[in-house]
Amino acid sequence: MDFTKGEMLIITGLAAMVEEEGKTPHEAIQRAREIENQVFFALGDLKKEE
Numbered sequence: 001m002d003f004t005k006g007e008m009l010i011i012t013g014l015a016a017m018v019e020e021e022g023k024t025p026h027e028a029i030q031r032a033r034e035i036e037n038q039v040f041f042a043l044g045d046l047k048k049e050e
Helices: 005-019 025-049
Strands: none
Touching: 005 025
């Protein structure tokens, strides 16, 4: 599989939540969704500034 740098950072973060923080895979994915909701509009603003 070919992943971009950004995608690899996300995968690494999810793996760290499971391996280092003791979350289940389901909990890690749920947390990623919560983070997505928190940063969505900020990412849109970044894209507009380009």
